[in-house]
Amino acid sequence: MRSVADVVEVVLDEVAVRDRVQRMMRNARREFLALVTPPFRVIAVEDAGRTPVHVSGANRTVYDRRVLEVPGIAELMRLHAQPGEDWRVHERVPMKLIVVDREIAVLSAVQADIGPPATMVVHRSSLLEALVGYFQFVWSEAVPLPFRQAPAGDHTSILPPEDQRLLALMLAGLPDRAIATHLGIGHRSVQRRVRQLMDLAGVSTRAQLGWQAHKHGWLTEDDDKAS
Template identity: 30%
Template sequence: MAASDMTASLRRLGLTPTEAEVWLRLLEDGHRTVEELAHRTGRTPDEVKRTAERLIERGLAATGCPDHACLAPVEPTLALDQLSHARAAELQQARLAAANAYRDHRRAVHRQTAGDLVEVVSGPRIADRIRQFEGAAEHEIVRFDSPPYHTRGSANPLEIRNLARGVGYRVVYSAAAVQNAAYYAANIQPCIAAGEQARVLTTVPVKLTVFDKRLAIVSMSSVETEANDSLLLVHPSSLLSALLGFFESSWRSAYPMHLGDQIPPTLRPTHRRILELLGTGVTDDTIAQLLGISRRTLSRHLAQLYQRTGATNRFQLALHAAHKGWI
């Protein structure tokens, strides 16, 4: 890890910039006197001495050398665990304080009971709120995905980062989303490759995203967006439970967009992509566009798949792939 990254990590644990710099210098140099550390870091001896005392208190350093005139790093696991726990406790206190402050605010402005369950967000705040909720997710995000998009249908690096840190994603796409070649290439395919569980329906009943089963956002349809660019925030309630149940029933009936565990390792990458797209309901022309190949080339690939599976049409090919556990 680069020194700048390590410094940032230590600061997140509660060390000051000076403490992080002096401790990293000790790791690099070993035993050093206060004067030597001051010279190496460009700080005054008094400042380094105070920093050394704090590092000793934190359990990250100890006096070294026979005459105890120098400082040395010590094995940091216990000290860093204590710093981590202390930092987590501070963050939890801050979270509770912020939540209490917001509840006080809502009481102060005399929100109605229904207003505590459903909020309306409109205009330029929409994209920011979506990113805030998605960045704060801890367990799972489920979504009905259909145009139009408040994020302009661009790539979603936040989802890829969330997947990398263990947040699960289940997304049911509408055929209209999959048929958009630019959106498929920039958003759908990279997210599936990163671990998103994706399925498709001809249409989705509503534009919906649910974060950790605690908060849902419901966006307007294409027609409604033209008249009122807004979304609804649904807090824990029977309405949120109903939306989750709606998603689960749609998820069970949707068609998977990714391959199964039994896919033959000898199957060519292009043939894998074709199988992923066959069940989405898109046309051959759309598949060719999404793969960046000509219609004739797609026909040649399909003929090769038919020959391999004994199928004579797309329907038989899809049945064979499902029976063999390829999809």
Template identity: 35%
Template sequence: MSDGTPSLGGVGLSAAAERLYRAMLADPLAPPAGLVAGAGVAGPEYPALLAELNAHGLVGSTEGRMSAVDPRIGLGALVRERQSGLDLATQAITGLVAAFTEGQLRADPARLAEVVDGPERVAAAMASIVGEATTEVAVFDAPPYVDKKTSEHAETSLLDRGVRSRAIYAVAALEVPGYYDAVRAMIAAGETARVVPTVPLKLVVVDGRRALLPLAINDGVVRSAILVHPSALAEALAALFESVWDTGLPIPGELEEVAEPLDADERELLRLLNAGVKDEAIARRLGVSSRTLSRRVTRLLERLGAATRFQAGLQASRRGWL
């Protein structure tokens, strides 16, 4: 209202009807003429304004005359009704945006995705979509690699901003010299990681609605990539990540201390076995022969009472070793 009093226009009430309602609340026994005068409305307007208040549930008949309904009841119900309508409208926004996006894509298919050519442009596109991430960056990770240090720096920046980071590594990634230590460092920094035998493609999904797929990597340089804009295609790529994530094995960070602590080699062996790294790569990393590695694995299985490596992983998890 003009005098600074909070208005009821937000619940669909006209200014004149609101003044009449306030007059009725202030003087429940006032006759119609007094209410008209108190509300500052013309006499002929009174029946229509009373009907408006009645339609909003703000007046009712009491002993043959119309009187104001308690605001806690009348206005409370009106506000809840309006809020329910707003909630439904808010829910409709998602569908409307999807329809709008679909229409835009039909009108101009180039909006769906674009090919980014040239190392500089690819790097700029990656920096742009990752820099705009607000909730999560999800990655399929596999060799060959372009610049591990730059990638690690970008991920650390994400985690510092509170953006969730999830990565699915191909086993081959953990066999690259020095890369397993880099992965462990990122897990310690806050990344959640899993490992699978192979990933279907190299991929970065941002907030479940945008994606970047390297197309050509030559001599350690990404020559081209596809940038996927918000669309059903981007959502499908996000769903692909989730489906592979469900099949992956968690890559643990530091092992917890136990009553009978493992030595350093045993702890490392458990981590590598759980990650699915091949025996040849494990032996190379630990600096032992294949025969020595086989004996160490056998001792671990016996200690854990496991018949298979999978059972060993389960037992180690139960004992807090993974």
């Protein structure tokens, strides 16, 4: 019979946690699932938008909306996006979680701003299956982000990249001023471009614009295939 120690390890040392996470990301082959939320004490914020590039199956990450409010992070995510990645954003992601190949998971047990970060490493078990199930639930409630690289020759969206990024940030729930900061444009320019997109879609509200954007494939393709 397996003991609790065979299923769950508790790691307190920040360096050990960082090394474990990086090793898991390097070793991911079939599937990579992650929930990303502040604060970024063990993994730097600039590394939060990076996922393994050699995963043959699902490569899915859900970001807390507050991550996108970090100046420059949205552009950094866009620059590091790789084909096959699927990213979504949720209003509030309650914990940090990484699951690799459904063989092993790492999750934070204590908020890092309260005290020394305690991290649990969970091996294959019913607990690991429950964590995968929880990830699937959060994923189903999250909004797609179109920062990933489209496959070569994919020209399905009629929108230029800057308008796709604007829509993504708007659907992620960022206020107009935060969107303006991310895109390096003025607040009024954001409002004007949103109005132009609404006119293009033939709608009168931003909620309707988001629905039409998904309907017409203005963001990314196949966002719902992995749900």
